[in-house]
Amino acid sequence: MSTQRTTQEEDPVATLAEGLSLWVGKLSDLVKKVVDTGPIRNVVNWARMYSLWPVNITTACCSAEFGAASGARHDLERFGVLPIGSLRQSDLIVIEGTITKKMAKRLRMIYDQMALPRYVIAMGDCAMSGGLFHDSYSIVNGAHEFVPVDVYVPGCPPRPEALEQAIIMLQEKIRRSKVYEQG
């Protein structure tokens, strides 16, 4: 917007811009409608569900099984899950176990910084309800208290197979959802 607004009322450029933005708004509504129907949605969702990159954040001991799941035998990469260090490029947080009060703030920050659409898997009993440490003074009982959770994985720690199942469930969820309602 480099236009100098000296004569606000009669500036033809401003009027034009206003009208244009109205039109652009209408157009984007139209685009959303078109994208959300039929084959385009399928293509977008297909792309999203097979490139779920989790951000590289470990919260507690369930990370050992997350490591085992992304390692050689279980190899999460065949589901398109590639742990990555950069949170801007990732679409998934796998909360690996206990969330302490100190960590919860950081997790929420990381969640807020991620680009849409973003998904959350809460792994382990601790991330579901506090689990083994439910009566501790320093933990948050459940990930849902500060981020919306898509899939819960019970177990202490869950086996890698359970995590794979969670990924498949999340992919199923993405496949069914609308393009602009995700995250």
Place this chain on the structure above:
Amino acid sequence: MSAPSKPVPLTTVESTETSDSGAQTLTLSVGPQHSGSGHMRLIVEVDGDIIVNVAPDPGYVHRGIEKIIELRNIIKSIPVIERPSIIDASNLNHAWVRSIEEIQGVEVPRRGQYLRTLLNEMNRIMSHLYWLSIYGVFLGHTTMFMWPLGDRELFIDLAEKLTGARITYSYLVPGGVRRDLPPGFAEEAVKRTEYFEKRLKEYDRIFFNNPLFTSRAKGIGVLSKEKAIELGCTGPTLRGSGVDADLRKDEPYAAYSELEFEVSTRPDGDSFSRAMVHMDEMRESCKMIRQIVKKIPAGPIRRKAPIVLPRGVAYGRVESARGECSFYLIGEGGDKPYRARYITGSYRNMAAIPAVLLGNRLADMPTAWWSIDYWPVEADR
């Protein structure tokens, strides 16, 4: 090594300030979300790219385990005390049951002792392999991330046969162990350890003799012998600095006095030495596993132990994968301890992190940092 004088905010880059020498330094906050693994933050002050000050900020996984132990009975505490180092669960479990048995005055049958040692050594291998795979992540070596995790499954399967769980066994209980050897275990163990030793040679070929690794690890993160002792380091970190200290030899517990093994030490104290100590220990553990399944005596695996903790004080310690892990336990006659002080290897080795990082380049940080084998969950408890 001193902490920064003012609280560091959460942003990545805090400020540029001029130090006394007139040089511009920059304070970086590495973590708790970083591209390696481990949920801790290092507040690193760099001058150019030379690290001039490091302050570790642990506590992201502090779950108050010492307090929780006071609220549960001594058997129910076993899963809780295993959780800090879930990849090395049975060694921590061993420290706990040792301190309980010392107060109760319970003798463990010899077969039970052997089975404990067996699982401990398997756990040591698994833990070192996990460390190695994360080292691969830190150094950007994908093969070294995949291979150790794949070979770790060999021992996970073995442990699952023995105990019924993949990594959280709760296998050691006061008085002995929960289960006896399953049929066919000995042959399987021998087969797997022999295969694994062959694999270790390939590790040497692809990683430890690889200039990609050696040029980044040799002479980086040097911790001198005196400094390591002064800081109270333990485990592979201490042995990597040339100190011959291993509880399994110095104060043999369980079946270690009847097994033949060598304590590996390296004189240089750099990242490479510490890595090689880990490798040597895995070889020794393989040998020990084969000795155990050959020598294991017949007899009961468990003696009856009371669930109460009599009045008394005990200090039980073992050599876990990351160094000495100990419990200071006070009983007061109930089924819960009055107080349990829980000290783990990573907690002691945290002091070494600033020492190995200072004076190095920022790019060398991953090599030096992870060679300490710092497992934040274990340190924070």
